[in-house]
Amino acid sequence: MEKRFTMLKNKEIIVGVTGGIAAYKTVELVRGLSRRGANVHVVMTKNAMEFVTPLTFQTVSGNTVIHEMFELFTGSKIGHITLSDIADLLVIAPATANIIGKVANGIADDFLTTMVMATTVPVFFVPSMNTKMWGSPMVQANTQKLKDAGYKMMEPASGDLACGTEGKGRLPTIEEIMENIEDIFAVKDLAGERILITAGPTTEYIDPVRCITNKSSGKMGYAIAKIARRRGAEVMLITGPTALQLPRTDIPMIQVTTACDMRDAVMEHYKRATVIIKTAAVADFKCRNEACQKIKKKGDSNYLMLELEKNPDIIGELGKVKEDRILVGFAAETDNILEHAVEKLKKKNLDLIIANNVAKAGIGFGADDNEVTIIEKSGVSKEVPKMSKDEIAQTILDAVIKVIKKRKK
Ligand code: PMT
Numbered sequence: 001m002e003k004r005f006t007m008l009k010n011k012e013i014i015v016g017v018t019g020g021i022a023a024y025k026t027v028e029l030v031r032g033l034s035r036r037g038a039n040v041h042v043v044m045t046k047n048a049m050e051f052v053t054p055l056t057f058q059t060v061s062g063n064t065v066i067h068e069m070f071e072l073f074t075g076s077k078i079g080h081i082t083l084s085d086i087a088d089l090l091v092i093a094p095a096t097a098n099i100i101g102k103v104a105n106g107i108a109d110d111f112l113t114t115m116v117m118a119t120t121v122p123v124f125f126v127p128s129m130n131t132k133m134w135g136s137p138m139v140q141a142n143t144q145k146l147k148d149a150g151y152k153m154m155e156p157a158s159g160d161l162a163c164g165t166e167g168k169g170r171l172p173t174i175e176e177i178m179e180n181i182e183d184i185f186a187v188k189d190l191a192g193e194r195i196l197i198t199a200g201p202t203t204e205y206i207d208p209v210r211c212i213t214n215k216s217s218g219k220m221g222y223a224i225a226k227i228a229r230r231r232g233a234e235v236m237l238i239t240g241p242t243a244l245q246l247p248r249t250d251i252p253m254i255q256v257t258t259a260c261d262m263r264d265a266v267m268e269h270y271k272r273a274t275v276i277i278k279t280a281a282v283a284d285f286k287c288r289n290e291a292c293q294k295i296k297k298k299g300d301s302n303y304l305m306l307e308l309e310k311n312p313d314i315i316g317e318l319g320k321v322k323e324d325r326i327l328v329g330f331a332a333e334t335d336n337i338l339e340h341a342v343e344k345l346k347k348k349n350l351d352l353i354i355a356n357n358v359a360k361a362g363i364g365f366g367a368d369d370n371e372v373t374i375i376e377k378s379g380v381s382k383e384v385p386k387m388s389k390d391e392i393a394q395t396i397l398d399a400v401i402k403v404i405k406k407r408k409k
Contacts, residue, residue, distance in 0.1 A: 006390070007185045009037030011088045016112045017057070019047020020094040021162040022128040022171035027052060029093055029174050031060045033181070039063070041083055043112050045099070066111055084119035089184060092116075094128035094171050097139045103151070104142035122184055124152040126177055131167030154180055179226070179248060188232030189401060195233045196273035197225045198266060198280035198314075200240035202259040206306060207291035214281045215365035218242030220330075221279035223389040225251050228397055236273070238265045240280055259283050259311035266314055270325070275400055277328040278315045281365075286311050319349030326403050328352045328396070334359040341375055351377050351403050354396060362386070374399045 013033055017026050033040050042057040044067040054065035066083070084090070092099060092112070099113065103123075108114040116123055125146060133139055134156055147153050154177065157170040171177075199221020203213045218239055226247035229235045237246075237253045240262065246253050254269075256262045259282045270276055285308035295304065315329050329350045331341035334357070341355035355373040358364040363371045363386060371386040374396060384395050 006036045007182060008033060011038045011185065012041070012086050013038045013181070014041045014043060014083060014087045014090045014115070015057075015061075016090060016092040016095075016099075016115075017042060017044045017048040017052070018092065018094060018096045018099045018112070019045055019050055020096045020128050020171075021051060022094040023048050023051040025171050025174065026093050027056055027060055029091075029177055030057060032174055032178050034061060036178070041066070041087075043067070043083070043115065045110055045112055047096075047098075068111065082118070084115045084121065087119065087121050089121055089181065090116065090119055090123045091126065091177075091181060092123065093126035093177060095125040096127075097129050097133045097136075097142075100125065100127060100139060100142045100146060104145040104149075122152055124154070124181065124184060126154045126171060126180075127156050127169075128171040129156070129169050130163050131161060131165055131169045134167075134169045152180075152184065175245075176249075179230070183230050186230045186232075190228055190397065191232035193228075193233040193274050193404070194236075194272055195225075195228045195275045195277060196236050196238065196266070196270055197221055197228070197277045198238045198240075198262060198282075199225065200242040200244075201281050202240045202262055202283045202311075203257050204259065204283045204286035204311070205290050206287050207293065207295045209294050212283055212285070212287070212308075213241075214283065216240070216242075216281035217366045218244045219366070219368065219389050220370060220392070221277075222247045223393040224277055224279060224396060227390060227393040231397060233275075236269055238262060238269070238280075240282075259286065259314070263312040263314045263317070266318070270318060270322075273325060275326040275328070275404075276318060276322070277396070277400075278318075279330050281332060282311065282314060284311055285309065313348075315348050315350070322349065324407070326351045326400060326407075328354065328400065330354045330356055332356045332358040332364065338373060338375070338381070341373070342379075345375060345377065352396075352399055372396075376403070 017023050030040050040061040041063050042061050042065045058065045102113050103116050108117045156168050157172045158168045159170045161169050200218035201214045201216040203211045205211050222244050225235050225237045235251045254265045288307040288309045327350050331344050333340045337355050337357050341353045345353040353375050356364050363369050369386050370389050370392045372384050373381050375381040
């Protein structure tokens with residue numbers, strides 16, 4: 001699989017694995033961190049090796065796995081310098097009740113706990129255990145103790161547990177863990193901003209079972225929401241129908257279907273925003289007479305005439321009332337891309353427009369990547385080559401910060 005470099009590039013991350021059934025999921029975490037450019041060193045407790053072998057972690061991390069307290073690290077980088085000295089972050093996943101209890105009470109009786117005591121870098125616990133254990137007063141007290149001491153801690157997820165019960169205690173998804181790790185490293189340069197983002201398509205019904213929509217998957221808008229939140233902004237996402245998961249649980253999301261619904265939601269919430277980013281592919285037209293019942297084929301005619309009427313131009317309306325809010329539009333074009341984009345920027349009173357060639361294969365609608373031109377009000381433009389939508393989101397938000405800074409001068 002292709003390597004995607006993020007802010008984890010060249011970061012030295014130690015992953016401590018303790019003895020829980022979720023240890024097998026940590027293999028994916030190590031793979032994911034490596035794929036994002038981090039150099040991962042795995043430290044296993046004795047109990048962890050009952051669930052996964054060190055060889056598995058060695059293979060996916062490409063580094064020697066430490067599992068003995070008194071080990072000779074011949075020929076390895078970690079033989080010469082203490083691992084915790086070179087680390088940028090120590091992640092413990094899964095973190096059992098045992099390790100939480102030991103660290104909370106200052107016990108250092110194996111390599112992992114000794115390293116936690118000795119390190120000055122952030123330590124991030126990802127707990128996973130049986131529901132009753134997680135809810136026990138001792139585990140809760142120890143967890144609180146760790147939080148109070150400045151350790152970072154994720155809440156376990158809820159659902160079916162390996163022991164046959166249901167409840168809180170599952171390891172959160174690898175994506176959620178990765179997002180929390182990216183969060184630890186992110187510069188919070190959007191702190192104080194309140195960003196309203198629209199994403200996805202809108203759907204206009206012809207009858208109860210048929211609709212007019214477009215190919216927007218929501219990926220671009222969701223990526224902007226995730227990265228903006230990661231960079232410290234307060235984010236609200238207004239989304240048309242998509243198959244995507246909410247990118248982060250700390251982003252409030254409003255789900256809408258039609259352009260009119262989206263307009264109402266945007267108009268209700270835009271006043272609180274300092275920045276509005278309109279990534280959504282809003283249907284320009286809706287059916288004039290939506291049928292209440294499924295339209296039947298009638299007679300011998302090969303044609304069905306649909307009468308369409310214009311939907312509200314949400315961004316146009318915002319352009320008139322935005323005051324000093326920063327308004328960012330997207331332009332999905334198939335020809336004369338820059339010309340059309342600049343026209344929209346001026347006509348709709350935008351501060352930035354992101355021009356998208358939606359006729360090009362591998363980018364735009366539905367793709368994981370995009371390639372855009374960011375055009376400022378002054379006419380200055382920046383071509384952003386093909387990269388992941390997360391990376392494009394970073395660049396768009398950099399451009400937003402540039403506008404904010406200019407305004408403050
Ligand atoms: O969702 P993905 O699969 O990741 O794809 C991303 C994308 C291609 C949808 C996205 O990058 C993009 O280009 N979004 C804009 C799509 C669009 O509707 O472009 P437009 O040129 O028709 O509209 C221009 C701007 O006006 C957009 O900001 C749009 O949100 C807004 N608009 C459009 C029509 C309307 N009635 N009201 C609006 O507010």
